[in-house]
Every structure is written in C-alpha cells, then in structure tokens.
Amino acid sequence: MHQILSFVLDGKIQNITFSEHFSPTTTVLNYLRSGNEHRGVKEGCAEGDCGACTVVIAELDVNNKLSYQAWDSCLVFLPMIHGKQLITIENLKQVKDGQSILHPVQETMVSCNGSQCGYCTPGIVMSLFSLYKSEDKPSTLRIEDVLTGNLCRCTGYKPILEAAAKACVHGGKDQFNNEEAEIISMLLEIRKNTESLSVENKTQKYHQPLSKAEALKLRKQKPGAVLISGATDIALRVTKKHEHLSDVIDLSHVQEFKKSGGDVNTIYLGAGLSLEAVKTLVKQTLPALYETLVVFGSKQIRSLATLGGNLGSASPIGDTLPTLMAYDASVILESEEGVREINMNRFVLGYRKTELRSDELITGVHIPKHEPDKIVKFYKVSKRKDLDISTVSACFSLKLQGSTVKEIRMAYGGMAAVTKRVETAENFLTGKTWSREMVEQAMDLIGKEFTPISDARSGAAFRSMAAKNLLLKFWSETK
Amino acid sequence: MNKSIPHDSAIKHVSGESVYIDDMQTDSRLLFGRAVYSSMAHAKILSIDIAKAKALPGVHAVLLAADIPGANQMGPVVHDEPCLAEKEVICVGQAIVLIAAETPEIAYEAEKLIKIEYEALDSILDIRTAIEKDSFLAPPRQMKRGDAETELKKAKHLLKGEVETGAQEHWYLETQSCLCIPGEENEITAYSSTQHPSETQAIIAEVLGLPKNEIVVEVRRMGGAFGGKETQANWIAAWTALLCQATKRPVKIRLFRDDDQIMTGKRHPYLIRFEAGFDEEGKISAVKFEQFADGGCVTDLSMAILERAMLHADSSYYIPHMLVIGRACKTNLPSNTAFRGFGGPQGMAGMETILDRIARFLKKDSAEVRRINFYGMGENNITHYGQEVELNRLPLMYEQIIQSSDYFKRRKQVDEFNSKNEFYKKGLALTPVKFGISFTTSFLNQAGALVNIYKDGSVLVNHGGTEMGQGLNTKILQIAAAELGVSTQFLKVNATNTSKVPNTSATAASAGTDLNGMAVKNAIDILKTRIAGVIAEEFSKKHPNDKSLANDIQFANDMITDTKHPDRNIAFAEAMPLVHLNQVSLSAAGFYRTPDIGWDKATGWGKPFNYFAFGMCVSEVLVDTLTGFHKNLRTDILHDVGDSINPGLDIGQVEGGYIQGVGWCTTEEVKWNDKGHLLNHSPDTYKIPSVQDIPADFRTALLQSAPNPNAIRKSKAVAEPPLMLAFATWLAIKDAVSAVGNHETEPEFRLPATNEVILTSIEHLRNEIR
Ligand SMILES: Cc1cc2nc3c(=O)[nH]c(=O)nc-3n(C[C@H](O)[C@H](O)[C@H](O)COP(=O)(O)OP(=O)(O)OC[C@H]3O[C@@H](n4cnc5c(N)ncnc54)[C@H](O)[C@@H]3O)c2cc1C
Ligand code: FES
C-alpha cells in the first residue's frame, strides 16, 4: 500500500501526499482552482449539471493507447485520477516564439462567435477537445450528445455546434499526438507501482483497491465504509451537503469489475463498467438498455457513472432499474464467502434498500440475451428531455403470439419508493388481445397501482397520467 | 466599421484566460465570506446565538445587523430593504448573519454553529393570496386611451380570461460574486460582478457609513447577468465590504449555486386578467388589462418593471380603446427583480394570448388576425401611452417572414399532419416583437466616458457600461476606432471603474451601446477638435501662406490628414507627442443624454422611448400528446437591429435571447412549497435549455437596409427584444395542443408550458371529446 497519488498534469508527473491542503475527497475541481495556474476551469453548480468544470482525462486503454474522455471535475475525487493524465483548458493553447497558436477547437469557437460571457466556454472547449480526439467529422447527433452536459446561458448553442463541426476535421491530429509517447511512458511509470493507494489520517480513511480480492477483503473489514464506483451520486454528499466522508472504499480502479462478456444465453456486464461503455457495448444486443443510456445524464456523467453505482443507489428514479427488470436480469453479489445472483425483481427491497449484505459488493449483472420475438422499449418522461432525472420512467417487454399477449412485463420508475412492476396489469393483459381496448383497461389498473408523490419535478396527477400514457405509447408503437 | 469582428475577449474565453472575480489572484490573507439566511418565509427573530461560531478557529468575523456601521439599507429605489434582517425576516433566503473565515469549509462549519430562533408569522406566497389580502407594494398604476369599458360593451364579440406567467431564474453561469480589498484607512476597492457599478458603490458607501469617494468599484466582465446583477449584485458587494471593513483583510463572497437560486429574485411571475372586444374579422376595438406582478418582499425594481409591462401590454397592435391597470403584489418571496425584457415579456404575453384566442374563436389563421391588428404606417400608429410608432417595420417584416418561412404552405401541411396522426400533433405560430428602447425613468438615459490617448498613440477607452457577454466592449471598440479613424489595435477598452467614470446608470434596458457609445463618441469628438487644432497649426508652419484649417483635418486609416491638402498628413501615433508638446490635453471626458424623450408617469402619457426595436418569429413544433414532450422542429427569426455594428455579435444576442425566452416559455419552472421554500434550487430540478432543445432547423436573419436614425451609427439595441420571439414557440405548442380538440375548444394553457401543463391540458381536451 502507498500513500502517494500520482497523475500527469502539464506534461509532468505530479505526486500528491494528502495533508491539510488536500484530502482524498477534495474534488479535482477544487484542487485545480486552489492554485493560480489552472483557474480556467469553472464551477457553475458543483453537481455535474452544467459542465463548466469539464476537464479531459486521458488514460491507457487495453492496448496501452491513450483514450480521451471529458469528465465533470466537480464530481471527481482526487484519487480517482491516479495513473491518468489530467488535461485542462490551459494545456490547449500553445505558445511558439512568442506567438499563440490556438487549438482547432479554440480557433473555430472564436471564429464562429461561440462565446459571449465566456464562463461556460472553457468547459465547452474541453468537451469539444474530447470529441476532436475521438471522432473525425462527427454527425450533428454526436456533437449534440457531447455537448449535452455543457449548459450555456448566452449563445443559444448554434454557433458552438458550428464550431464543433468546423473543428473536428483533422483526424484528431494536434500537438497532443507529439507528446503521446512521452505521456504513455509516464503513465506506465506510475503503473509500475502495483500497490494500491491507501490513505489513513486522523480524520479520514480512503482505500483504492486494485483487485477484486482486495476489494472484497476491505468490504468485509469495513462494512460501514462508503463505497464509490463513479462517485456521481456520492460526490454530491461532499460538494452539496458538505458532509465529511470518514471512510471510503473507491472501487474505480478494480479492472475486474470493468469486464463484459457472457455465453450463448446471457450477456454479462461488470458493475464497474462506465455507462458510456455499456451504451456502446449493448447498442446492438440490448436496444432498450441502449435507449435508456441515450437519455441518461450527459456524456460526462456516463463516462464516470457505473452500472454498479446505479444499482447500488437503488433509487426509485434510477434509470437502468426498470430496464433491467424488463429484461429479467439478475444482479451478481459477491463476498469473500461466495457469489449469489438475485433476480432484479427481488433485488430492491425498499426505498434505497437492497439485498446487498454489508460484506458484499455488486460485481456485475447477467442479462438474458434479447429474444428476437420480444419487443422491449424504454421510456423516460422528464421536464427536459436530456440531462434530467426521470419524473416517470418505464420499460416494457412484450411477447406476442399473433395478436395475443403471451408475456408482458411492465416496470416503472418514479411512481413509488421503489422501481416496480405492475403485476395486476401484466396478469390482466396476458392472454388478451393486444388491442387498444385492452390496453386502456390495463391503464386503469396502472392508475390504481400507484399513488405517486408531488415534488419539484411534477405533481402526482401528472405522474399518474404519464405512467398510463406510456403503456398506450408502447402499444401504439408495437401494434 | 459594420462588420463581424469576434468578441474582444474571445481568445481569452477559449483559453481559460479571461478573469472573473473568483479567478483573481489574491494573497494568503484572503478570507471567505458567507451569508447565513432565513429558513422562514415570515417570522419574528427571537434570538440569534453566534457565540460558538465566533469561537471557531479560523473564523475572523461574525456580523449581525447591529454591527453595520452605516445604514442597514440596500434598497436601490425605495429604502425598504434591510442589508441584514434584524427583528423580522420576510422571506426564505434573507440574509441575517455574515461570516468571514479562512476557508469556505470553516465558514460552513461556523454556519452550522449559529442558532436562530424564530416565531412564525402568517405568510403570503402567491399572487392570488396577495390580492385577497390586499397586500401590495404600492398603489395601482394606470394607463389608458379612449374608453375601453364602454367600447367593450359595444363590441360584437367579447373575450374574457386570464393568463399566468411563471418566474424565471437568471441562471447566469457565474454566480453572484464580489472581492473587496481594503486600502488605506477607510478605502475599499470592490471587484464586483455587477451591472451597476455606481449603485454598488453607493450601497457599499451607505452600509459602511462612508462617502462614496472612499469606495472604488471595478468590473472587468461578468459571467452572465441578464438583469440579475442590476440591483441584487449590490447585496453581495455590501456583505463583502462589511466583512472587509470589519477584518481589514481581503474578503471574497461567491454564492454557491443553490444559495444564489434560493436568495436572489427572479423574473416577476404575473397574473393577467383581460377583456377584449373585437369584430367578425378579428379586429380589436378595446382591451382592458389587469396585470398583477409578484414583486416579492420588497420593492427593488418592481415598479419600473410593472411600468414596462404596462407599456408593452399592446404588444405590436393598435388598440383604439385600451385600459391597463398594473399592481405589484407584496409577498414573502425573495424580491423579484430585473430580467431581460424587464416586464415587457409579461405584458406582451397577455396581448399575444388575446390574439391567439380570438383566432381560435373565429376559426381564422392567427397570423392573419395579428396582421390586421398591427400598428399602421401613418395611421393607427399611436400607442396607448401616446407615443407614435415611428419607422414601423412590422408590415414589412411580416411580409418577409411569411415568405421566407413559407408560412401558409406549412400551415396546410401542419393541418394535414394533424388530421392523420392521433398521438403526435404539430403546431405553428407567428408572433411579433415591438420593444421600446430607453429607461422609462427618463433621467437614467445618460452616460459618461473617459478617453485617454497616450503619447505612443495607444488609446484607453473608459465608459460607464459593463461587459456581461453581450459584446458591449467590442462594439465600443469598433465605435471608438471608427470615430478616431484608427485600427482597433490602437485601442483598449478598460475595465469599468467608478473612479474613471462616475455616476453612471446600470447597463440595462438594452441601452448599453446606445448610451455609452454616444458618450465615447462625444469624448472622441472633443479630442479630435483639440488634436485637429494642434495638427492644423503644425501643418501650417510649413505653409504660412496657405494655412491648414482645423475643420479640414480628417482622421482616417491611422492617419491625420488635411483633406484640402492631402499631402499634408501625419501618422496618428506620431501626431500624439506633438499634441503633448503643444501642452494640449489628450484626455477627455464624454457625456450623453438621450434627447427628445419625456414621459409623465402620473398621467401615463408621453414619449418614454427613443425608438422601437422590432422582430418576428415563426416557430413549428411537434408535441407528443402522450408524454407532453415537444420538439422545436423549425424556427425562423427576422430581427431588426438597424444597421448592425457587428452582425456576428447581434445574431448571437438574437439567438441567445430567443433560446432564453424558450426556456422561460417551456422547461424553466420555479416552484415554492407552502412554507415558501424554493423547490427548484439547483440545475438538478431547474431546467434551462440544453443544446438538444434548440430548433432542429434554426434560421436567423437580420432585417436589411433599415437604418435607425436615433442611435449610434444607425444601429439598434438588441439585448432584450429577441427574448420575446419565443412566444412563437409557446403558442405553436398551444396550437398543437389545440389540435387534439380539433381547434374547437380553447385549451387551458400557461407559461411555462412544461410537459405537465401540456399533458394536463390535452387530458382535459380528451375528456371533453369523450
Ligand atoms: C448530473 C447528474 C445526472 C444524472 N442523471 C441520471 C440519470 O439520467 N439517470 C439515473 O438513473 N441516474 C442519474 N444520475 C445519478 C447517478 O449518476 C447514477 O445513479 C449513477 O449510475 C451512479 O453511479 P456511480 O458509479 O457514479 O455511483 P457512486 O456514486 O459511486 O455510487 C452510488 C451508490 O452505489 C453504491 N455502489 C457503487 N458501486 C457499488 C458496488 N460495486 N457494489 C455495491 N454498491 C455500490 C455506492 O455505495 C452508492 O451508495 C445522475 C447524476 C448526476 C450527478
Ligand atoms: S460545476 Fe457544474 S458540472 Fe461541475
């Protein structure tokens, strides 16, 4: 075990020992802004909703090549960037012989009038930079996806879309290519230390296991410690509620949790996979899960957030839950004692309460392969279509025999303290004709099933209406 | 001159080098300030215990109202606004205690140690309750022309109804911030994110009990403002200054996002009741409005906002008989404040609702009904407050946008689509904008500038306006360069500073460029006269028999030239040392006041505006009638900015303003619970438009060949008017909803049209059909 956090910034390996200045739960945003050199990065919300704090993280992929991703630095605890390269807005402009040379994404942002007040701009430029490095001549759809996590109150976005399209035409080539070999060797250098990071001081303990075995051992030893994977939920306790997390187990560096695979019948997804990675993996195989992730948070959020974290939160508005229920998935729970699999329908016990024992971790999910004669669809109703939490969500799966319902599953989020199937309606519809008349009767049963709440997102009546309508919508798209 | 050069800070923006208050370098003595605020909407303060907080290591000051050395007062117009609550709190979010500590974390810790005991009092949390309880900030205001009450009775058709518009959070990306640096003795320099440095200076001086000459306020730039930093930035500055004076150390306050949303005011919510009389064609003869604004707990700018709402109750239409009554309700919510449009949008929402309803009632196309009611050219062109609508662009713009948007063809396509689809409906709408430019408080229409030319020929331009992203400094740069005949690299626009240009008005009412551009021109004119005199004399030295005349001296292309003798010329930069040697000052103050405006608030009659800016918008949406989601399919905008000084920046203002308006009209919902606590206090639940919410097909054009004789370089103000283009989208959604009932029934509707509002309205229509 070692105590020193190492990452690459400004072309150098930075080593940080946690002291009175920085604790392991100091965010990357606050770390950067605490000095005078990196104040280009901005705080707009400290909760992952605005993207003003966007930085780019370059990390080694399986082939030891660098891949670039935009993260919301306000949600990232410092140890999470161990062994990675942190790229900030200050790194994009080059100065050669006293002349400034802008990066192509900066250049087009200037020429297209992409900034007005400029406060969102560093974050937007960093998102565009991540796009520049990962995709050439991206479609408008892709550009919009990358920018969804960056709010701008001034421009109306159009010039920024233009700037993105104009910039990303050089095959990702820029000055970073010249430095890559050097950066890779620095990152490999950091990796040579195969011990895990572990900080224990008077007020805080923070452990970052590198293997499943180490993680399960820590879990057993410290049943009360806070678990984090992507920290997109947990970080808010620090940034918004100013809580002090005294004991943390950070699972973000356990490579075994980031695997995927399966066999003839099932697909396996590791709990530590980022939702962006899951999205790419399941595009063909699990269309409804893909659709769920298209409208899940933003690119920055999905690059951090994990499947395990979404299940671990067990929030009634966790978006993957209804989908996994409709797919009849099961959650894999592991401890030093062994492995067990719990069907999604039985995993969540109550409001943010699950089957998970205090010595267990969620290590993955098994999802039965999509049957060609089954239709599965996910719907999310939220105030804003993108980067918003569900007011109501639903996932339906349907198997028809002719026009008769052979099997139907209807799982709802946002309607009760837990994500919930509507068995009364499912039973009613099974064996009936998949007709509007039957569907409308089933809608009444949905109405009877739930007594939703009124809150900041919507009133209860709206939730009921929308929940019922979603079944009709599903019918209209499958009849 | 009139060309698109990038924002003067664009390169700094994209490199992360533009400095905002929170980015400024400070020394290690910096303290972090925090305001502890009320958790009660209305209550007596029984006790405040700060002992433990004071004792916490790292805490350097804990201040209460009693510790304020000057006046406990921050009201910009009416002195009804305490700086810190003393005996009573009147809204959730009202500041009570100030803390300065070595780190933000220690300040939070200290806050947790403060105990405040309250005794709850009755609170009023919405307009309807305020009306019921007769709770108002001031007596009603009235504007009238003709005899609306009588004419309403005579009209063929009478329409009665009401419409509600919601609050809107500014959501500037940079939250309210101020950094105060103590100087000698009583001096304080405040770096404030404020739209109104002179008033910020005044309020700081007032709470500190010091003359204004001890206080300097400087503004480099704001990370967005939109009206939210016109008066309420003063609060943060006053609190920071109090802590700075108490500790004699640099102090910074940057509001945390949630605190900013909870503490500061929003766009005024409105309840508008109306009666309209009209004929078979849809021509309106008389309208009566009762407008109720939710002013919040103190006056702030509510009365001026109310006035502008009343002045825009006509939208773009000639109403022969019109009566507008305006009332500002007093409630226990944070004081609502300026927001882009300043009441104009709310006033127009009432009239646009009337037009929309008349068209549906008569089963006519709403664009047609709008057209026949537009202000005329040469006739029917006097507003309900007596001002002539000069250079009316409405008929021309209507013609152009109907064509360019293919309106009538698409109307047919929309109807066809709707007849074929049950679950998806399309809607289409055209709406106009006519927005009056000037502060309606006439004396505010003044501005100052200070232009310094240094001996090397470089020029430093100071003016009283502030840069909040709108590109004011870029336009000033262009104006100064054009007036001085030099290229922009000679020039620099300085941070706005109260010690350079004093006693300025807020950068507001869209008038930043109009007023400050003229003041800068005035200063440059003075300098040019002085320089021309010296240079003419210099030229004449070599030609004693054929002297150069100062009047013939021209400034152009970085040269100073005698136009009668073009061979007599000198480079601008070379000329400046000569002027200095001749003991002539190269520094001049400029001033400007808008001429020919005059407005009698008491009678509600006169000429409040220098001119009008016009715009028009056609928007088409697709509504999913099962979820209430809508998609902005295509939006065409035609906007009038006169001769644009910088088309690139102007289009940015138009598109950005429209999208901000779309937010207000659709997803930006502000709700309070029954205790007066704001429910949507972070971007988690408060939803401004994202990149995916802009029109799939977004076409913006500026009206061509329409110079404005009444403003600098024939341009027009642009900041506010485009926000109201969004009514086209709002009413297109309503049109789609209405299609569910085959346009037979007037749908319930309000603003914002969230998917909840849309779905609820659709549900009612469906139930009616059943
Ligand atoms: C801006 C923003 C937008 C968001 N949008 C959405 C959205 O659209 N839909 C949605 O559903 N959610 C959304 N979220 C919530 C959050 O991102 C998701 O719940 C996410 O999946 C959490 O994953 P994580 O890895 O970041 O979780 P973490 O914060 O790391 O952990 C969340 C919880 O899961 C537990 N946990 C994590 N890993 C494990 C494990 N391996 N075993 C056992 N327990 C574990 C943790 O102890 C914790 O209680 C959003 C959050 C933000 C900040
Ligand atoms: S500060 Fe808003 S997303 Fe990080």
Ligand code: FES
């Ligand atoms: S430029 Fe101001 S928020 Fe984007």
